[in-house]
Amino acid sequence: MPEPFLSIDNLAVAFPSRGGKKRDLTRVVDGVSLTLAKGETVGVVGESGSGKSMTALSALRLVPEPGRVVQGTIRLGDTDLLALPEKAMRSVRGGRIAMIFQDPMTSLNPVFTVGEQIAEAVRVHRGIQSRADAFDEAVAALKQVHITLPERRARQYPFELSGGMRQRVMIAMALSCRPEILLADEPTTALDVTVQAQILALMGELRRETGMGVLLITHDLGVVAETCDRVVVLYAGQVMETTDARTLFAKPAHPYTQGLLASLPESAPEGATRLPFIAGHPPANAQAVTGCPFRTRCPKVVPGLCEKPLPTITLAPGHVVRCHLYGEGSPSPPERSRAGAPDRRESPVQPGGTA
Amino acid sequence: MPLLTVEDLKIHFPIGHGQVVRAVDGVSLTVEKGETLGLVGESGCGKSTTGRGILRLLPATSGRVHFDGADVLALSGEEMRRLRRRMQMVFQDPFASLSPRLTIGQIVAEPLEIHGIGSGKAEREKRVGELLESVGLPALVARRYPHEFSGGQRQRIGIARALALDPAFIVLDEPVSALDISVRAQVVNLLADLQAERGIAYLFVGHDLSLIRHAAHRIAVMYLGRIVEIAPSHELYENPRHPYTRSLLEAVPVPDPTRRRERAPLEGDPPSPVNLPSGCRFRTRCAFAQEICARKDPPLLPVENGAPGHVSACHFANTLPMWTAPHAAASVTALAEEVMAEEGLTESTPPGK
Ligand SMILES: Nc1ncnc2c1ncn2[C@@H]1O[C@H](COP(=O)(O)OP(=O)(O)OP(=O)(O)O)[C@@H](O)[C@H]1O
Ligand SMILES: Nc1ncnc2c1ncn2[C@@H]1O[C@H](COP(=O)(O)OP(=O)(O)OP(=O)(O)O)[C@@H](O)[C@H]1O
Ligand code: SF4
Ligand SMILES: [Mg+2]
Ligand SMILES: [Mg+2]
Numbered sequence: 001m002p003e004p005f006l007s008i009d010n011l012a013v014a015f016p017s018r019g020g021k022k023r024d025l026t027r028v029v030d031g032v033s034l035t036l037a038k039g040e041t042v043g044v045v046g047e048s049g050s051g052k053s054m055t056a057l058s059a060l061r062l063v064p065e066p067g068r069v070v071q072g073t074i075r076l077g078d079t080d081l082l083a084l085p086e087k088a089m090r091s092v093r094g095g096r097i098a099m100i101f102q103d104p105m106t107s108l109n110p111v112f113t114v115g116e117q118i119a120e121a122v123r124v125h126r127g128i129q130s131r132a133d134a135f136d137e138a139v140a141a142l143k144q145v146h147i148t149l150p151e152r153r154a155r156q157y158p159f160e161l162s163g164g165m166r167q168r169v170m171i172a173m174a175l176s177c178r179p180e181i182l183l184a185d186e187p188t189t190a191l192d193v194t195v196q197a198q199i200l201a202l203m204g205e206l207r208r209e210t211g212m213g214v215l216l217i218t219h220d221l222g223v224v225a226e227t228c229d230r231v232v233v234l235y236a237g238q239v240m241e242t243t244d245a246r247t248l249f250a251k252p253a254h255p256y257t258q259g260l261l262a263s264l265p266e267s268a269p270e271g272a273t274r275l276p277f278i279a280g281h282p283p284a285n286a287q288a289v290t291g292c293p294f295r296t297r298c299p300k301v302v303p304g305l306c307e308k309p310l311p312t313i314t315l316a317p318g319h320v321v322r323c324h325l326y327g328e329g330s331p332s333p334p335e336r337s338r339a340g341a342p343d344r345r346e347s348p349v350q351p352g353g354t355a
Numbered sequence: 356m357p358l359l360t361v362e363d364l365k366i367h368f369p370i371g372h373g374q375v376v377r378a379v380d381g382v383s384l385t386v387e388k389g390e391t392l393g394l395v396g397e398s399g400c401g402k403s404t405t406g407r408g409i410l411r412l413l414p415a416t417s418g419r420v421h422f423d424g425a426d427v428l429a430l431s432g433e434e435m436r437r438l439r440r441r442m443q444m445v446f447q448d449p450f451a452s453l454s455p456r457l458t459i460g461q462i463v464a465e466p467l468e469i470h471g472i473g474s475g476k477a478e479r480e481k482r483v484g485e486l487l488e489s490v491g492l493p494a495l496v497a498r499r500y501p502h503e504f505s506g507g508q509r510q511r512i513g514i515a516r517a518l519a520l521d522p523a524f525i526v527l528d529e530p531v532s533a534l535d536i537s538v539r540a541q542v543v544n545l546l547a548d549l550q551a552e553r554g555i556a557y558l559f560v561g562h563d564l565s566l567i568r569h570a571a572h573r574i575a576v577m578y579l580g581r582i583v584e585i586a587p588s589h590e591l592y593e594n595p596r597h598p599y600t601r602s603l604l605e606a607v608p609v610p611d612p613t614r615r616r617e618r619a620p621l622e623g624d625p626p627s628p629v630n631l632p633s634g635c636r637f638r639t640r641c642a643f644a645q646e647i648c649a650r651k652d653p654p655l656l657p658v659e660n661g662a663p664g665h666v667s668a669c670h671f672a673n674t675l676p677m678w679t680a681p682h683a684a685a686s687v688t689a690l691a692e693e694v695m696a697e698e699g700l701t702e703s704t705p706p707g708k
Contacts, residue, residue, distance in 0.1 A: 046535075047535050047537065047538075048505045048506045048507055048534060048535045048538055049505045103451070146623075146624045147624070148624045148625055148626065148627050149627045149629070152627075152629075161399075162398055162399040162403065163398070163403070163447055163529075164397075164398025164399055165398060165399055167398075168398075186533075189532050189533060190398070190447075190529075190532065190562075191398050191562065192395070192396065192397045192398045192562045192603070193562060193564060193603055193606035193607050193608070194397055194602055194603060194606045194620070194621040195397060195398050196562075196606070196608070197606045197608070197616070197620060197621070198621075198622075200608075219534070219535045219536055219539075220608065221536070221610045222565075222607065222608030222609055222610045223608050224610075224612075225608065225609065225610045225611055225612040225615075226608045226609070226612070226615055226616065228612075245612040246612045246613065248612075249610060249611060249612055259537070260536060260537065261610075263536045263537045263540055264536060264565075264610055265536075265540070265563070265565045265566045265568070265569055266565050266609075266610055268569055270589070271589065272569055273547050273569060273570075274544050274547065275539075275540035275543055275544060275566075275569055276540060277536075277537040277538070277540035277541050277544070278537045
């Protein structure tokens with residue numbers, strides 16, 4: 001495996017509990033570890049509220065108040081990011097590590113044109129002094145994300161652009177500083193599929209040319225399949241499964257991962273108007289659930305076993321799952337291809353068949 | 356007669372120097388009672404503007420909108436206010452569209468108050484409780500604030516609010532884009548249930564073609580301010596007759612890492628909506644363009660050997676090469692069936708029941 005460049009180890013992020021005593025904390029990220037090598041794309045998937053954004057924000061030390069990192073380390077090369085003085089951290093942000101935030105509307109400033117905002121980022125992080133040069137860089141960045149008439153668009157305000165254009169402005173801003181690491185939080189959700197394909201191709205090019213590492217947070221498993229080398233599956237603030245992208249789709253091991261794949265609209269039969277979904281809700285407070293946080297919804301739950309602390313099982317090199325079904329206490333230690341899904345690479349693909 | 360008929364709708368934004376952005380430039384479509392019409396197309400092509408124009412949340416430059424016998428663009432302010440009860444909108448962004456200072460109860464009750472429905476507080480509270488329950492949320496949540504809810508729950512609150520006045524038609528502007536797959540499926544199921552119960556019609560704007568296939572009865576494809584193709588959902592995927600529709604379908608990422616694409620299927624950028632190309636608007640990026648495409652603007656016409664209601668605006672709609680659908684991973688379907696059948700992992704009962 002390539003050498004990790006960004007490594008997050010045993011991270012926990014907590015917020016004060018609602019209605020609780022002042023010192024009660026709820027962990028929304030709880031013991032997350034993941035690594036990202038140069039030139040690698042790692043996908044982060046998981047339910048809404050599972051802690052994907054908080055994990056990424058932690059690496060920039062931008063967890064919103066009153067939340068904070070309460071445990072763990074985050075290293076970028078040899079630098080301990082959590083120990084860095086705030087001033088040094090400021091140059092890491094948007095410089096060595098850039099982030100595409102989840103909601104472009106709230107992260108763009110409504111009173112400046114989009115060109116001014118990108119130019120400002122370029123001046124700060126690339127040391128380009130001249131305003132005119134920085135503006136030219138901004139226009140070039142907009143062109144790179146396939147915005148037509150970039151000179152004109154650069155002079156417009158965020159409200160004058162469509163949702164997808166604003167998202168591309170955010171991407172242009174992040175990429176204009178040539179970061180070593182890109183944290184992309186749902187970068188293409190507001191984009192149609194053709195622009196999405198162009199942006200993903202662009203991110204792929206940059207990654208090959210500059211060795212940029214990408215942490216890609218997304219709900220779109222199609223995007224994961226198309227771009228990611230490895231994938232981390234989060235549930236209720238914890239990593240449930242880590243594996244390479246092929247294995248994720250071919251042999252998902254964790255019951256949550258399996259449910260996620262089964263909820264794809266592609267999985268629904270032709271003509272179905274009702275789509276499959278994972279029944280139930282994630283626990284409001286995962287720490288109140290002992291053992292596996294998914295056990296309240298898991299169809300394979302083993303009472304008496306799944307309340308115990310989760311084991312971490314390595315199924316194959318690079319394929320790690322946290323589930324009792326694969327542990328020692330499992331009543332019928334499943335063969336991998338049974339407990340996991342059937343090996344789907346074996347199934348015949350019919351040309352033209354979308355049934 | 357259709358519930359909604361839009362004819363040659365144009366919405367232009369002046370941007371100074373005598374120039375205009377032709378955001379919506381001659382859109383015609385119909386929506387039947389109880390029907391879902393999907394609206395898809397490239398980012399910036401005018402989908403949201405079309406939706407807002409139909410509801411008169413933006414002034415139309417020209418064109419006609421007929422809703423249940425009423426000439427919408429000609430109505431007086433007072434008449435429009437009355438009609439608005441029957442036409443609602445759910446906005447693109449569940450994070451920005453709910454006022455953070457109001458409780459969920461106040462948000463859902465607002466349209467009732469504006470339209471003076473329900474005599475007194477108690478009656479309105481009861482109605483709000485019913486509305487919340489109809490979207491699968493406990494009535495108790497009325498006392499809480501938007502930030503306490505996840506994206507999917509907020510989107511349901513937006514839908515409850517849109518339902519408050521018992522509308523006949525709702526514009527859903529990317530109602531599920533921000534949600535995770537499982538919650539997305541639940542919201543789509545909820546919309547289908549409400550449609551079955553109340554006969555509501557939807558204009559469903561979205562990007563997720565694999566989802567819209569299930570959510571819509573018919574789909575309209577938009578490019579640069581115009582509709583370029585309309586067909587029943589199944590037909591659009593099996594027999595697309597416009598080159599742009601084909602590019603869209605080819606661009607859908609397939610959840611199968613063994614079949615990666617190297618190149619984006621549609622290269623280049625859309626022309627500017629300020630200076631449109633002559634003839635067909637898609638010709639600058641079209642692989643099938645011929646000399647006639649630069650000269651003549653192709654009208655939206657029924658296709659030969661297509662399903663009823665299948666129309667396309669391409670000079671070569673009837674002579675395009677055979678289409679083979681980029682097969683959704685057949686294995687995904689196999690897995691889903693197996694997992695669902697064996698494990699009962701997923702279920703299809705309505706949320707909240
Ligand atoms: N200001 C806050 N106060 C209390 N809890 C918060 C706050 N902000 C976020 N949380 C909680 O932290 C958890 C993790 O949030 P996060 O934004 O990381 O989720 P996510 O996985 O990115 O979800 P999504 O897919 O919806 O973006 C959520 O359960 C959320 O409710
Ligand atoms: N207030 C405005 N002033 C000027 N131009 C505008 C305004 N609102 C929208 N536009 C332009 O109209 C065009 C269509 O925008 P619209 O928001 O309808 O696109 P959309 O199809 O909904 O895109 P998306 O999928 O990205 O949301 C875009 O070129 C946009 O820049
Ligand atoms: S009319 Fe011509 S340019 Fe337009 S889509 Fe058809 S072939 Fe392409
Ligand atoms: Mg998030
Ligand atoms: Mg829009």
